[in-house]
Amino acid sequence: MLKVILIGTGNISKFLFDVFISDPSVEMVQVVGRNEKALEHFSASTPVSNNFENLKEADVCIIAVNDNAIEEVSHRLNIKKGILVHTAGSISIEVLPKHLRRGVLYPLQTLSGIVPEKRREIPICVEAIQQEDYEVLHQLARCISDRVERIDSEQRKQLHLAAVFANNFSNHMYFLASEICKDHEVPFDLLRPLIRESCNKIMNFSPYEVQTGPARRGDVNILEEHLNMLNNKKLKEVYTTLSESIQETYGKKL
Structure with missing residues (x-):
């Protein structure tokens, strides 16, 4: 014992x-x-x-x-x-x-x-x-x-960093999405099935395989339209940074 x-x-x-x-x-x-x-x-x-x-x-x-x-x-x-x-x-x-x-x-x-x-x-x-x-x-x-x-300690630090991206940052994205919904009187609850399905896919496939969206497709018109819809400077920066990262990952450019 x-x-x-x-x-x-x-x-x-x-x-x-x-x-x-x-x-x-x-x-x-x-x-x-x-x-x-x-x-x-x-x-x-x-x-x-x-x-x-x-x-x-x-x-x-x-x-x-x-x-x-x-x-x-x-x-x-x-x-x-x-x-x-x-x-x-x-x-x-x-x-x-x-x-x-x-x-x-x-x-x-x-x-x-x-x-x-x-x-x-x-x-x-x-x-x-x-x-x-x-x-x-x-x-x-x-x-x-x-x-x-x-x-070991170095691996654990890197794992903790990865966990911040996977968990803490993704949750903040949900919060930002909920704020957009609230500002425009759209129920955030409508997004829950989409979030659930995305999480379910990650349990069976690699994140690289399941990426979707306008940045993944290289849809410049939608990307520009979304940026024009955002009045908040910080949200524009977040949207641009993430879209650029996705496009770099899949070999596309804005």
Whole structure:
């Protein structure tokens, strides 16, 4: 049985806690965080504390705090044994104290509102300095998901960057589309079947194969018409930049 400590009380910590507390191969020995109110989520079934220097012994201590606090928090912890792990996509394993056994356990997913039956599909990216530590973290990651990948810090940073394009930027495009609809009293709901179908295609084909639209076709008249319809300078820049990128990808020019 793996003994685990969680440092932090946010979404990732709650997600991992809810997974581990129900797994017979994991023993949650402690949750540590600054926010006493947030600690109430964990206190019914696990010892909690706001003292970062007084930790119980565990096989794995997982830091699940804001990215910019990982290095500071990691150097405050008094760890005598076990592996110290963070969960961030864009932070190197090297920020963790070098005298400790170190690792990374990065869930590549937006965890707020994740439905339990989808949990096993979440890619878990694992990194460790020592092979024996990787094997421990791989075992722990398999408690979360069926998809565990060995990814080093540089690969993980690039994967996180790609995720920003695929998820955060695409969602912002949906927002901009909703604003255009709102400004012209058109229901955004009419776009949902199109969005759903596009997402479904990506699950089975490469993004390169499924690209459509006037920029892909090289339809200069429609591109110019759309630009004339946009009164917002920023939207014009976004539309132009994306259209140029699509045309460059497929060997066409505006």
